[in-house]
Amino acid sequence: xxxxxxxxxxxxxxxxxxxxxxxxxxxxxxxxxxxxxxxxxxxxxxxxxxxxxxxxxxxxxxxxxxxxxxxxxxxxxxxxxxxxxxxxxxxxxxxxxxxxxxxxxxxxxxxxxxxxxxxxxxxxxxxxxxxxxxxxxxxxxxxxxxxxxxxxxxxxxxxxxxxxxxxxxxxxxxxxxxxxxxxxxxxxxxxxxxxxxxxxxxxxxxxxxxxxxxxxxxxxxxxxxxxxxxx
Amino acid sequence: xxxxxxxxxxxxxxxxxxxxxxxxxxxxxxxxxxxxxxxxxxxxxxxxxxxxxxxxxxxxxxxxxxxxxxxxxxxxxxxxxxxxxxxxxxxxxxxxxxxxxxxxxxxxxxxxxxxxxxxxxxxxxxxxxxxxxxxxxxxxxxxxxxxxxxxxxxxxxxxxxxxxxxxxxxxxxxxxxxxxxxxxxxxxxxxxxxxxxxxxxxxxxxxxxxxxxxxxxxxxxxxxxxxxxxxxxxxxxxxxxxxxxxxxxxxxxxxxxxxxxxxxxxxxxxxxxxxxxxxxxxxxxxxxxxxxxxxxxxxxxxxxxxxxxxxxxxxxxxxxxxxxxxxxxxxxxxxxxxxxxxxxxxxxxxxxxxxxxxxxxxxxxxxxxxxxxxxxxxxxxxxxxxxxxxxxxxxxxxxxxxxxxxx
Numbered sequence: 309x310x311x312x313x314x315x316x317x318x319x320x321x322x323x324x325x326x327x328x329x330x331x332x333x334x335x336x337x338x339x340x341x342x343x344x345x346x347x348x349x350x351x352x353x354x355x356x357x358x359x360x361x362x363x364x365x366x367x368x369x370x371x372x373x374x375x376x377x378x379x380x381x382x383x384x385x386x387x388x389x390x391x392x393x394x395x396x397x398x399x400x401x402x403x404x405x406x407x408x409x410x411x412x413x414x415x416x417x418x419x420x421x422x423x424x425x426x427x428x429x430x431x432x433x434x435x436x437x438x439x440x441x442x443x444x445x446x447x448x449x450x451x452x453x454x455x456x457x458x459x460x461x462x463x464x465x466x467x468x469x470x471x472x473x474x475x476x477x478x479x480x481x482x483x484x485x486x487x488x489x490x491x492x493x494x495x496x497x498x499x500x501x502x503x504x505x506x507x508x509x510x511x512x513x514x515x516x517x518x519x520x521x522x523x524x525x526x527x528x529x530x531x532x533x534x535x536x537x538x539x
Numbered sequence: 540x541x542x543x544x545x546x547x548x549x550x551x552x553x554x555x556x557x558x559x560x561x562x563x564x565x566x567x568x569x570x571x572x573x574x575x576x577x578x579x580x581x582x583x584x585x586x587x588x589x590x591x592x593x594x595x596x597x598x599x600x601x602x603x604x605x606x607x608x609x610x611x612x613x614x615x616x617x618x619x620x621x622x623x624x625x626x627x628x629x630x631x632x633x634x635x636x637x638x639x640x641x642x643x644x645x646x647x648x649x650x651x652x653x654x655x656x657x658x659x660x661x662x663x664x665x666x667x668x669x670x671x672x673x674x675x676x677x678x679x680x681x682x683x684x685x686x687x688x689x690x691x692x693x694x695x696x697x698x699x700x701x702x703x704x705x706x707x708x709x710x711x712x713x714x715x716x717x718x719x720x721x722x723x724x725x726x727x728x729x730x731x732x733x734x735x736x737x738x739x740x741x742x743x744x745x746x747x748x749x750x751x752x753x754x755x756x757x758x759x760x761x762x763x764x765x766x767x768x769x770x771x772x773x774x775x776x777x778x779x780x781x782x783x784x785x786x787x788x789x790x791x792x793x794x795x796x797x798x799x800x801x802x803x804x805x806x807x808x809x810x811x812x813x814x815x816x817x818x819x820x821x822x823x824x825x826x827x828x829x830x831x832x833x834x835x836x837x838x839x840x841x842x843x844x845x846x847x848x849x850x851x852x853x854x855x856x857x858x859x860x861x862x863x864x865x866x867x868x869x870x871x872x873x874x875x876x877x878x879x880x881x882x883x884x885x886x887x888x889x890x891x892x893x894x895x896x897x898x899x900x901x902x903x904x905x906x907x908x909x910x911x912x913x914x915x916x917x918x919x920x921x922x923x924x925x926x927x928x929x930x931x932x933x934x935x936x937x938x939x940x941x942x943x944x945x946x
Binding site for chain 1: 540541544548551552555556853854856857858859860861862863864865866867940941944
């Protein structure tokens with residue numbers, strides 16, 4: 309089954325003076341459940357615009373985005389918020405932890421918006437899974453970059469979403485920390501989770517099954533990096 | 540989000556920036572403290588004024604009739620009033636008006652020298668009918684009150700207040716002694732129970748009573764009264780009785796409207812209502828000022844919240860990305876504003892009540908707390924928080940997560 313179907317996606321922004329700028333033009337591809345796909349492209353290529361649409365933060369100007377078969381490109385802000393809450397986990401380049409909250413509180417944030425009862429045990433087990441159980445009560449600002457990114461990954465997993473979106477997750481990390489974060493991310497693919505990762509780093513791209521290259525808002529290439537294993 | 544989570548989140552956010560929270564609530568604290576303190580001090584003062592009137596009048600179930608068209612205030616001396624209230628008016632009211640329990644007659648003067656040996660004082664001298672003390676419902680502290688026989692026989696006897704006793708007799712027992720009122724000799728037959736201070740703080744014990752008939756015939760040589768005091772069977776009936784008394788007196792005094800009445804019927808209740816109203820006007824002004832202070836506090840909350848929103852754009856972006864709806868974000872920021880304002884209100888109420896207690900004790904009054912005002916202050920702080928939090932919260936809810944997360 310396809311988790312992601314992008315059908316002729318286009319996204320046009322308007323500059324301050326009203327001139328339209330096409331960030332994405334006619335992008336079509338599908339991503340199957342359980343795939344680990346990397347999207348590469350130079351800065352300004354449109355890969356961030358694409359990620360925003362895939363993450364339901366933004367909607368395409370034209371075309372259709374189907375998430376698990378459902379057309380979500382015309383949904384309301386609230387409906388997209390609910391989709392983000394339950395079905396998408398985000399990992400950012402700059403971690404984006406809440407600085408005034410502890411590691412475990414950061415992990416729990418997504419659970420606030422599901423309407424479910426607080427589940428500290430799950431947050432703790434996720435921190436354990438990313439190897440930071442003993443740092444649970446530390447404030448975000450007391451953690452190293454690699455630790456912060458691992459907390460952010462635990463946060464992304466809090467509501468057990470089938471889709472993880474990562475935007476340059478190693479961009480702010482040294483190579484050792486980056487390596488361990490990439491291994492952690494790659495391990496999350498087990499169990500059928502789909503991972504889409506945006507990067508311009510060739511080494512990071514090597515962890516993925518498949519590589520989409522974006523250039524000038526269009527797909528320049530779509531290649532399998534290694535045989536994709538059906539989970 | 541669940542309500543408990545919303546409040547918990549707001550609480551943690553405020554607790555983790557204590558200095559900012561302190562400044563946010565400062566204005567509300569000051570405003571609400573002022574509101575609570577001033578209202579409570581005002582209430583204590585008002586209650587004390589009521590007590591002073593109660594001490595002066597002895598009871599509230601009375602009507603007071605005075606000569607002249609408009610004599611609601613002050614205490615006229617016998618020589619200064621119209622000679623319109625006659626001795627016969629009293630019994631006429633007692634028999635002619637339904638719901639009247641007692642009618643006391645009073646002639647008063649406060650310009651007479653009263654002396655004993657070398658000591659002289661100028662108390663309020665009241666010629667009163669013997670039932671005057673019954674209306675007040677107080678026994679003499681020492682000796683006896685005036686009797687009907689004293690009145691009938693034009694006895695030259697006096698019952699004196701404790702101030703007069705102290706001034707004239709010091710430690711001597713006044714009973715049986717002869718004092719001179721405007722050079723007329725009177726024998727002291729009793730000392731009144733102490734009454735304390737009346738409205739304005741003047742002593743109510745610098746007073747002396749003699750039989751009204753004696754006063755009229757042997758001291759003042761006047762055949763009219765300064766006051767008729769009517770005690771009612773039922774205090775709630777005072778409006779009806781006052782109307783009947785007016786009708787009766789108009790008839791007796793042959794007053795045909797549109798001619799003006801030559802008397803005024805006053806009730807302690809009306810006077811007290813007026814006092815309460817004056818108090819209300821003052822407290823309205825005070826309340827207005829304190830409310831403005833509270834609103835300024837609200838404006839401080841709003842401006843600091845707006846700064847907070849722009850500082851926390853990234854946090855908002857993250858929360859939106861992980862699933863918060865606009866409404867969730869709005870709730871979070873609104874809860875912070877409301878919580879800080881309510882906390883400020885609670886602290887303000889505590890400070891205000893403490894201040895009111897100190898203020899009352901400094902004035903040697905029993906503290907009184909105006910609970911409706913305190914309740915209103917608490918509600919006001921909540922409303923201020925919501926009203927001034929709404930715009931920042933709306934701004935927060937409309938932060939574009941894509942913008943906010945762009946690193």
